[in-house]
Each structure stands twice: as structure tokens, then as C-alpha cells.
Amino acid sequence: MWKISPRSIALIGAVFGTLARALARASIHDRRVAGRPLPRPRDMARPSRRFYEVQVPDMQAYPKTHLKAVAAIIFAITVLIAAMPAEERPAQTVPVSLSIEPEPKPAPIAPPPAEVVPEDPWVDVTVRPADSLSRIFERNGLPPADLQRLMTSGPGTKTLKRIMPGQVLSLQKNESGQLQALRYSRSPLDTLVATRADHGFDVFVETVEPxxxxxxxxxxxxxxxxxxxxxxxxxxxxxxxxxxxxxxxxxxxxxxxxxxxxxxxxxxxxxxxxxxxxxxxxxxxxxxxxxxxxxxxxxxxxxxxxxxxxxxxxxxxxxxAFLRDPVHFSYVSSSFNPNRLHPVHKRRMPHRGIDYAARTGTPVFASGDGKVMIVRQNNASGKYIVLQHGEQYTTKYLHLSKFAKGIRPGKTVRQGQTIGYVGATGWATGPHLHYEFLVNGVHRNPATVRLPKAxxxxxxxxxxxxxxxxxxxxxxxxxxxxxxxxxxxxxxxxxxxx
Ligand SMILES: [Zn+2]
Incomplete structure (x- = not known):
């Protein structure tokens, strides 16, 4: 005879619920004893870092095998109850199977329960002006031998010599007062991590994809x-x-x-x-x-x-083949002037070149790949350079304060390469670059001339x-x-x- 009262059904549910919880906990405990560290609270707080991603599948996958057995037993009981005559099955029995539902998901392990082996505490240290790693070690009571040990643990630790004021280092000391681990966020995207090992420190870089x-x-x-x-x-x-x-x-x-x-x-x-x-x-x-x-x-x-x-x-x-400006626009003072006057002649163009008003010393680029033809100085043009680009094109750069290093006749130059510096040599009232563009020896407007394309x-x-x-x-x-x-x-x- 199937005579199960609602109360006993609830009792069975409670018993199996408790059993499931106990099994789940035991399995997690086993795992810890087996030597797998639980995630430290530190890593849990950084969901994008690697530690966390490694741990999550572990935690979820583990208790499943134990719970499967429990779930099977509970299922069997539920089937038995379902087989009971309808009039003997009170409405309250429904929650029996439902009360089991939350059990397959044991409480998440963050934060770790009290019985977790306590990890050595981490200390965050903000780098002060004129700080060095040795000063930071001294201030935090870490032995100088550990600094030596750390700095000889591989090329990765070199960046620790370039710590900047305001950056944060996280230090972990072990029970002997030695450096156990160090974390240094070099940028928002990467963190250097050093962990004490048998010989020196294991050093690697944690990176985050933005x-x-x-x-x-x-x-x-x-x-x-x-x-x-x-x-x-x-x-x-x-x-x-x-x-x-x-x-x-x-x-x-x-x-x-x-x-x-x-x-x-x-x-x-x-x-x-x-x-x-x-x-x-x-x-x-x-x-x-x-x-x-x-x-x-x-x-x-x-x-x-x-x-x-x-x-x-x-x-x-x-x-x-040619840049529009042989001077970076950010240096040019007359960047917007549709009715610009020539800085020397004080009248509208035409004159045979383009003038860029910029401070003395502003770099002047080769507007295209080419060969240096003339590097010279005369009364009118001051210091000037003439470049040849292929068969047809010639560019001229006048009134320079000086020539760039290595710019000599016969040298090849690349587009954008600095060939000289703006000045006011020759007939110039103020510092500017006078730039000329010639096609087959005739002055042309580089803005309108047809040029070969890439x-x-x-x-x-x-x-x-x-x-x-x-x-x-x-x-x-x-x-x-x-x-x-x-x-x-x-x-x-x-x-x-x-
Ligand atoms: Zn001019």
C-alpha cells in the first residue's frame, strides 16, 4: 500500500536536500585538500583576469558527479509519489520535487568560507616620487636578498626599474617575512606577476584584451x-x-x-x-x-x-607621390586665410611658390621620394634645397635656417623625411618656408597638377x-x-x- 503522508514527503525532501549540500561541500573540500588552491578574493575581484577564468569551470563542474546520484534517488521517490492514487496525493506534495531544484547549485564559493586556508595578506604600495624598488622593499621590511632574487629572475623584471610615482605595486609576504609574490600593473592592459619559486621567482605578464x-x-x-x-x-x-x-x-x-x-x-x-x-x-x-x-x-x-x-x-x-604640405600643419601659423598675402611682398599671389609661415627650426619634409640635387646658400634664397623626383618633378625648399644631417647632393630621401628646418635666410622678413613645385622645369600648383598614384x-x-x-x-x-x-x-x- 502507498500511504505516504505530506509530512513524511517533506521530511524525505529535507533529508535529501541536506545530503546533497553535504556532498557538494565535501567534494569542494576534497579538492582543496588535493592541493588545488581556491581563487583568492583578489582574483575574484578582477573578473577579466586569467585566474578567475581558469577557476570557474572547476567550481561548476566538480560537484556534479556526486549530485547525479542524489538526483537519481530523488527522481525515483518523485516517481513513486506520482504513482499514488490521486485522492491520496495532497496538493502540498508538489513542492517536494521543487525543493530539490536549488540543491544542484551549491552556494558559489565567493567569498571563500571561513575554513579556507588563509592566504598571506597582500599590501598595496603606491610608488612615491623618487622611489625605487629597493626603497619600497626597505619601507615594507622585505629582505634585500629578495630584491636581488627577483631582479635576476628573468628579463621581464626589467620594467620594475621604471616604476613611476602614482603607480601601485601589490606585495605579498610569507610567514617568514620574505616576498612571496608581487603584482605590478604596468598599464591598464598588462600586469607583471612574480611568484616565489624554488629558484628565484616565476615571472609572467597577465594581459587583458580591451x-x-x-x-x-x-x-x-x-x-x-x-x-x-x-x-x-x-x-x-x-x-x-x-x-x-x-x-x-x-x-x-x-x-x-x-x-x-x-x-x-x-x-x-x-x-x-x-x-x-x-x-x-x-x-x-x-x-x-x-x-x-x-x-x-x-x-x-x-x-x-x-x-x-x-x-x-x-x-x-x-x-x-607628393604630400600636400612639406611642413606639418600644426606648426603653420597662417593655417586659415583665404586671402593670404605674401609675407614678404605683401600682395596677393601669384608668385612662383607657396609660403608656409612657421617658427624657425620647424622641420621641413621632402614632399616625395627623390634625390637631393642641390644643397646651397645664396643672397635671395638663403639656405635652400632642390630635390628631383623621377624624370619630371622637382621641388625646392627656400630660406632654411639649417639643413638636416646627411642631406647632401646625390643622397636619396623618402617622402616625409626631414631635410631641413624653417628659417629666414635670404630675402625673407620673417621665418617661413618658400616651397616650389615644378613639372618638367615649369612651376605648377601641386594641388591641381595630375600626379602618379599608388x-x-x-x-x-x-x-x-x-x-x-x-x-x-x-x-x-x-x-x-x-x-x-x-x-x-x-x-x-x-x-x-x-
Ligand atoms: Zn615665397
Missing amino acids: ELITSFKTGRITANLPSLYHAGKYAGLSDNLIMQLAQIFQWDVSFALDLRQGDAFGVLFEEAYVDGQKIKDGKILAAQFTNSGRTYKAVSYVDNSGQRDFYTPEGASLRK KPITVARRAAFEASTAPTLLKLNSLMGHTTFAGLPSDPASSRDG
Whole structure:
């Protein structure tokens, strides 16, 4: 006869529940005795670090085998109860099986229960000005022999010589007062960990992968924000991103001289986060710049050789044979002046070159790969350099204060290489670079002359390029589309020096 009262059913449930808990606890205890350390509270607080990730599967997987047996017994009893005549089965029996449910998940082990073997305490030490590791050891009562032992434990410990005030070192002492372990967060992304071993210390670096979040920012050149730097800052771009943006378009846009009111830009870029904190800007994914009514777009793409570069949406390289400015725009003082006067002649162009007003000593770059033809000084041009680029092109750089090291006739130079420094030698009232661009011996405007271009994406790679870049470009276009700039008419008639 099946005569089980609700009370006895509840009792059976309670008994098995207790049994399950006891088994789970015992199994965890066994594991600890077997020599596997439990996670220290320290590591538990850092969910992104390695220790924790290793421990979690252990903790969850372990008690399962024991609980399976318990669950089987309970299941059998539940089946028996279910087989009872309906009128003898009171409603209260239902919770029997339910009361078992929470038991397969024993309480998580964080924080560790009181019976855990206590770990030696960690002390966080903030590096003071003029501190060294030996001073920190002394202050914390650690033996100098341990410092020696630590510093000879491998090349990884070298970075401990470069600790900076404000950084934090975590030290762990053992019961003998020796250094047991040390942690040094060198950056938000990596931490040096040294643990005492038989011979010296085991040293390794824990690294955290930052979470990359895509951001979009946009800005516009105005009378109050006349340079890329001003407009970029106002848009919330870091110095680093402003420089990256200028680099992307440095072959098409003269950020030093050609910016106009109404010029606008948009940048899609990555930001790196660790534990919800932004730690740095990542790379630019795509960008757009509108200069004098003409829009340039660029998208980042890693080619099959692993090289990351920027291309137009059609797959053409943005690189060209010549940079627009042979001086970095951030040094040029007349960065926004559509009706610029010649600094010496005080009249509108035309004169046969482009003038960049910048402080004496500002580096001057070779605008393209080439060969040094002339390095000389005369009354009119002062110190000047002439470069030859292939058969057709010549560039000239005048009024330099000095030449860069190793710049001599016959030497080859690379695009962007410093060849000299801005000055006011020769006929110049103030420091500036006078730059000339000649095609087949005739002065030309480098902004409008047709130039050879770098290799585009090959036909074979075209499909892969489009598949890879389309989502990014779609995002950029959509975000730019949502941006409304108080449209200032572009002014193609504005004078440009030639
Ligand atoms: Zn000039």
C-alpha cells in the first residue's frame, strides 16, 4: 500500500536536500585538500583576469558527479509519489520535487568560507616620487636578498626599474617575512606577476584584451575654429586622432593652407575600454573630409600581406607621390586665410611658390621620394634645397635656417623625411618656408597638377575589399547623413597660391 503522508514527503525532501549540500561541500573540500588552491578574493575581484577564468569551470563542474546520484534517488521517490492514487496525493506534495531544484547549485564559493586556508595578506604600495624598488622593499621590511632574487629572475623584471610615482605595486609576504609574490600593473592592459619559486621567482605578464567600442565624431571649420586642430578639439577628438585624420588625407588636402569655412569632417574610430573605463583611442575605421566643396572618403583595410592602409571606397590608395604640405600643419601659423598675402611682398599671389609661415627650426619634409640635387646658400634664397623626383618633378625648399644631417647632393630621401628646418635666410622678413613645385622645369600648383598614384586594390582582391569595407562605409555614410552642417557655400573661386 502507498500511504505516504505530506509530512513524511517533506521530511524525505529535507533529508535529501541536506545530503546533497553535504556532498557538494565535501567534494569542494576534497579538492582543496588535493592541493588545488581556491581563487583568492583578489582574483575574484578582477573578473577579466586569467585566474578567475581558469577557476570557474572547476567550481561548476566538480560537484556534479556526486549530485547525479542524489538526483537519481530523488527522481525515483518523485516517481513513486506520482504513482499514488490521486485522492491520496495532497496538493502540498508538489513542492517536494521543487525543493530539490536549488540543491544542484551549491552556494558559489565567493567569498571563500571561513575554513579556507588563509592566504598571506597582500599590501598595496603606491610608488612615491623618487622611489625605487629597493626603497619600497626597505619601507615594507622585505629582505634585500629578495630584491636581488627577483631582479635576476628573468628579463621581464626589467620594467620594475621604471616604476613611476602614482603607480601601485601589490606585495605579498610569507610567514617568514620574505616576498612571496608581487603584482605590478604596468598599464591598464598588462600586469607583471612574480611568484616565489624554488629558484628565484616565476615571472609572467597577465594581459587583458580591451573592449573596442566604435565611436563617431564630426566637426566643421569655422571662423572661430579655423584649423583642423581647433575644429577637431571642439568635436572632442584627441590630439592623436586629429593627427591620424590629417595623415589619412595629407596627400589630398593642405591642412596648413587650404582649409575654408564650411569644410567638414566625420571620423568613425575605435575606443578601447577596460572594466568600463576608456583607456585609449583605437584606430580610425573610416573618415571623410570635405575641403572647398570636394569630399574625400577613406576606409581602413588590411590587405593580404597584413598591411593596414586607407583606401577610397572604390579601392584606390590615398597615398600619392607628393604630400600636400612639406611642413606639418600644426606648426603653420597662417593655417586659415583665404586671402593670404605674401609675407614678404605683401600682395596677393601669384608668385612662383607657396609660403608656409612657421617658427624657425620647424622641420621641413621632402614632399616625395627623390634625390637631393642641390644643397646651397645664396643672397635671395638663403639656405635652400632642390630635390628631383623621377624624370619630371622637382621641388625646392627656400630660406632654411639649417639643413638636416646627411642631406647632401646625390643622397636619396623618402617622402616625409626631414631635410631641413624653417628659417629666414635670404630675402625673407620673417621665418617661413618658400616651397616650389615644378613639372618638367615649369612651376605648377601641386594641388591641381595630375600626379602618379599608388597602386589600387587589385581586381582579384576587389570583392574581398568591398565585402570587408561596405559595413564600415555604410555606417559612416549613415552617420554623416544625420549630421547637418549649417551649409556654407563652398568657394572654388578663392585664390590658391601657385
Ligand atoms: Zn615665397
